[in-house]
Amino acid sequence: MRWGIFLIFALIGMSLDTALLPVLHLEIGGHIIRPSSLALLATFIGLWSPRHTTLWAAFIIGLLVDAVSPWGTLILFGPHALGYLFAAAMLLQLRSMVLRREVFAIAFLTALFSVAAGVVIVAILLVRAWTIGLDPSMNWTASGELVRRLLAGIYSGVVAVPLAWALFRTMPLWGFHATPGVRMPRR
C-alpha cells in the first residue's frame, strides 16, 4: 500500500466525517447518529493489505479520529486508536470469508468494524470513568454511548455502499499487492 495515498484519503475522510457527512445525521431515540467514512477506509484497507499494514493503518486512522473527538474538555489519544486496532484485528479473521469485491460485503464489514471499535472505545471510557473519572461537562452514559455507536455502526454500513463503490474506483492508486488468501478484483 502507498502510505502517501493513505494519508491523503485519511485526511479527506476526516474532513468528510466532520464537515459533510453530519448533514446525513439521524436522530433516533434522543441519540444523534452520524455515519463514518473513516471506518469504511480502515475496512477497505483491511480487505486488501497485509496484516501488518492493516493494523498500523487502523491504528493511525483511530489516532486521527481521536484528534477530532474531544471528550468534554479533553483530547484523549487512545480510545479510537485502540478501538480501530481491535476492529482491524477482528477484520483480519473475517476477510477470507467474504467476497471482498462486493460493495455490500464491505458495507457489512464496515458496520461490524464500527460496532467492534465502539465496544472497545466504550470499554476504555468506562475504565477511565471508574478509575479517574470523566470530565464533568460530558453528558455520557455507557449504555447510551453503546446504543449510539451500535446505531452509528449500522448507519455507517448503509452509507458505505455508495462510498465503497467510489473507493473501489481508486483501487489502482493504492498499489495493493496480492496477499496470501486474498483474491484480487477483476480488472
Add this chain to the structure above:
Amino acid sequence: MTRRDGISFRPLFIAALLALILSLLPARYLSWTQDAAAIIQLPVVPFGHAFVKVRTWLRPGQTALPEQSPALQQLQQELEQFKTLYQATELENQRLREEIEQLTLARREGSQAAARLQYASIVGENAQSSGRTFFLNRGSRAGVQPDTVAVHNGVHLIGKVGPGVSALTSELIPLTDSAIRHVEVYLRPDATSPPNNDTPRALLKPASDGTLVGEVALDSGVAVGHVARLDDPSWPPTATALIVGFVEKLEPKPENPLRLIVSVRPRFTAEHLASVTLKVQTTGETP
C-alpha cells in the same frame, strides 16, 4: 512477536500500550493533547472549508424572507442591531441602578463589557459528541476563551464556545444543544422600548426538535411571533439582549392550567451556517 516474514509487531504493540496509558492518564498530564490535536487538524481545514460549503449548499439556512429587497433587508438588519444595542444598554442601566441602590459594589471595571469581533469559520462537527457541537478555526491565539459568545448577523445568538479551547481551534456549543442547560430570556413584541419589571420572562431549555422550551404565565401576554432576547447573568455580558429566537408555539401546560408552555425557535442555527462572529470579551481599563 516477529512473524515468519520477518516483520516485527513489537512497535505496534508498544504503540498500543502507549495509547492505552494515554487513555487512562489523569487530565493534568494531558494538557499537550489539545495542541497536538490542533496540529493534526490543520491539514484538514482546507478540505473542511470545502465540505462545509457543500453542506450549507445542500442544506441552506433561512437567511431572509425571499420577497424582501436587499435594501429593505439591510435596513431591517440595522434596525435589529440598534434595537439590540439600545436594549442591552437599558438592561445594563437597570442593573447598575440596582447595584448603586444596594451599595454592594465598591468599584466596577466598566459599565458594559466591551467586545472585539472575531470572524470564525465552522470547519467541522464533532462527530463523536452525543449532541451537535462544531469546530471553529479560531482559538486562544485569537483571544477566544471558553464561553465566548457566537452570533450571526450581529444580533442572533448562535451559541457559545465550549471549555476546550486550543491555540488554533475551539468548539462551538449551539444554543439548542443539551449542553446549554438553560437560558433566561424576556419575551415581548419586537419593539424598541426596553424591558421592564412587567416584561414576561422564561427559563428556556433546549428541546430535541431544535427549539427551546419554557413556561410563562397564562396572562403574561406572550404571543406567537414575540422575540425572545437573552437576559441571563450566567452568560457573558456580551450576550445580553441578543435574539435567542421567536415564539413559535404556545400550549397550555397539562398539569397547570395557569401556565403556558412556550416554544422558541432560533432563526439561525450553526448547522446551517458556514461561519459565525465571535464576540470576544475584552476587559475594560480599570480606573
